[in-house]
Amino acid sequence: MTTPEDTVPTTDLDAYTLSLDPTHVFHSWSAQGALKPLVLAGGEGVRLWDNAGKTLLDFSSQLVNVNIGYQHPKVVEAIKHQADTLVMVDPKHANLARGEAAKRIVDLAPEGFDKVFFTNGGADANENAIRMARLFTGRDKVLSTYRSYHGNTGAAIVSTGDWRRPAGNEFARGHVHFFGPFLYRTEFWATTPEEESERALHHLRRTIEAEGPGTIAAILLETIPGTAGVLVPPPGYLQGVRALCDEFGIVLIADEVMAGFGRTGEWFAFDGFDLRPDLITFAKGVNSGYVPAGGVIVSDPIAHHFDERVFPGGLTYSGHPLAMAAIVATLDAMKDEKIVENARTIGAEHLAPALSALAEKHDVIGEVRGLGVFWVLELVADRSTRQPLPDATMAKLRADLIARGLLPFTINNRIHVVPPCVITPDEVAEGVAIIDDALSAL
Ligand SMILES: Cc1ncc(COP(=O)(O)O)c(C=O)c1O
Numbered sequence: 001m002t003t004p005e006d007t008v009p010t011t012d013l014d015a016y017t018l019s020l021d022p023t024h025v026f027h028s029w030s031a032q033g034a035l036k037p038l039v040l041a042g043g044e045g046v047r048l049w050d051n052a053g054k055t056l057l058d059f060s061s062q063l064v065n066v067n068i069g070y071q072h073p074k075v076v077e078a079i080k081h082q083a084d085t086l087v088m089v090d091p092k093h094a095n096l097a098r099g100e101a102a103k104r105i106v107d108l109a110p111e112g113f114d115k116v117f118f119t120n121g122g123a124d125a126n127e128n129a130i131r132m133a134r135l136f137t138g139r140d141k142v143l144s145t146y147r148s149y150h151g152n153t154g155a156a157i158v159s160t161g162d163w164r165r166p167a168g169n170e171f172a173r174g175h176v177h178f179f180g181p182f183l184y185r186t187e188f189w190a191t192t193p194e195e196e197s198e199r200a201l202h203h204l205r206r207t208i209e210a211e212g213p214g215t216i217a218a219i220l221l222e223t224i225p226g227t228a229g230v231l232v233p234p235p236g237y238l239q240g241v242r243a244l245c246d247e248f249g250i251v252l253i254a255d256e257v258m259a260g261f262g263r264t265g266e267w268f269a270f271d272g273f274d275l276r277p278d279l280i281t282f283a284k285g286v287n288s289g290y291v292p293a294g295g296v297i298v299s300d301p302i303a304h305h306f307d308e309r310v311f312p313g314g315l316t317y318s319g320h321p322l323a324m325a326a327i328v329a330t331l332d333a334m335k336d337e338k339i340v341e342n343a344r345t346i347g348a349e350h351l352a353p354a355l356s357a358l359a360e361k362h363d364v365i366g367e368v369r370g371l372g373v374f375w376v377l378e379l380v381a382d383r384s385t386r387q388p389l390p391d392a393t394m395a396k397l398r399a400d401l402i403a404r405g406l407l408p409f410t411i412n413n414r415i416h417v418v419p420p421c422v423i424t425p426d427e428v429a430e431g432v433a434i435i436d437d438a439l440s441a442l
Helices: 013-024 075-085 096-108 122-137 152-161 191-209 239-249 269-275 299-305 319-337 339-361 389-402 427-442
Strands: 042-044 047-049 055-058 113-119 141-145 176-178 217-222 251-255 279-282 292-301 366-369 376-384 407-412 414-417
Touching: 013 269, 013 292, 055 427, 075 319, 096 113, 096 319, 113 122, 113 299, 122 141, 122 152, 122 251, 122 279, 122 292, 141 152, 141 191, 152 176, 176 191, 191 217, 191 239, 191 339, 217 239, 239 251, 239 269, 292 299, 319 339, 339 366, 339 376, 339 427, 376 389, 389 407, 389 427, 414 427
Parallel strands: 141 176, 141 217, 217 251, 251 279
Antiparallel strands: 042 047, 047 055, 113 292, 279 292, 366 376, 376 414, 407 414
C-alpha cells in the first residue's frame, strides 16, 4: 500500500496538484473537460501564492467571502483552540461557542431579532428562511428577481434568477421572478435613478397583484445583488419593497450572504438603506469562510410562531463548534480592528475615485458602481450601445490580470472589484494600477 508521503513529490508541487485536480476533482458550474484551475497553496492578509512562490494580490476575496483576509492569527488560533477542546456538538445540545456566536450576530442585527438558526452556508440559509416564511404566513409563493443568486439547493436555486436556475422549476414550487432596478440596463425605459425606482416598484406591485397577494409568502431579495453585478438599489426602492410587504402581509427576506458583514462598509448592507427585513440570511463574511457556516436571523414574531409548533428543519452541522469559534473570533477582530470602518473609507476615499479615474481613461468601461469593497467595472464593446465585451476578450483580460499579479473576480462582461475588507490604500493603488495596465494592453 502506498501512503500520501510516498506519492507526494518534494519538487514542483504545483504540477503535482494540477495532475490530481482534473483527474479527481469534479468542479462546480463547469464542463469538466477544458478546465485549467489556478493553484493556490498559501496566503496572508490580501496576498496568495502558489508553491513556486508566485504571489497574487487578491481582488476577489475568493468567492467574495474572505472579508478579513487570509490567516488572521486570532481566528486561526480560535479554531485551533476549539479543535483542542471539542470538535463536534449535536445541534440539540448547548455549547458556549454557539451561544456566543449567536449573541454576537443578533447584537449586530436590528431591534427585535433575537435568534439565529445556523446552517452550513448561504443556500441552506435561504432554503430555511423560505420554509419559515411559508409556515409563518400559510402561503406558498416566493418572489425574487431575475438578476439574483440565492444558492444551489431546492428552493434557493429556483429562487435564483440567473442562468443557474433550472428550467421548469423541478426542484421546488411556487417561485415567481420579477425585474429589480438596474438603471444602466433598465427594463423600464427609465433615465434617472428615481424613475427606475418608481417604475421597478410599480412592476413589483403589478406582479404581486397578478400573482394574488394572498398566495405570496415571501419576497427574497439580495439587498445589493452581488453576482448579478453589484446592483446598488436606487433611492426609495428598498423602502418601497418594505411598504409592499407590509401592505400585503408578505415576509421580506434580506439575503445578506454576499453583501453582509462589512462588504459594503456596514455590518449589514441594509443598514445603509434604512431597511428592516423580517428574516436575514447570512454566510460567507460572518467568519470570512474560514469554516463553512451560514444562517437565518429570525425576527421575534416569526421566532415566536415556532414556540409551540415544531420547526421542521435541521442539519447535522447546524452551529458546528469550529465554525462558531471562527464566527466569534472574526466578529471580535472586525470590531477591534475597525475592519468595517476600513471597508467604508476604502470605498469612499480610494476605490471610488480610483475606479472613476479608470473609467475616464478607458472607453471599455461602461459603468462603475459600488460602495465599500463591493464594486464592479462593467466592460462594454461600445459605450453608446452598451454591448457587453465578448467572453473571449474577457477570458484574455482575466488571464492577463493574473499574469500581472492580480487575482480578479470576473463574471460575464464584468470585473468585480471585491478585495478583502482589510485592504490598505497602497494595496488598492497597486491593484488598480494592474487593472489600468491590463486595460491599456487590451
Ligand atoms: C447572495 C447569495 N446568496 C446565497 C449564496 C449561496 O451561498 P452558498 O454558496 O454558501 O450556499 C450566494 C453565493 O454566492 C450568494 O452570493
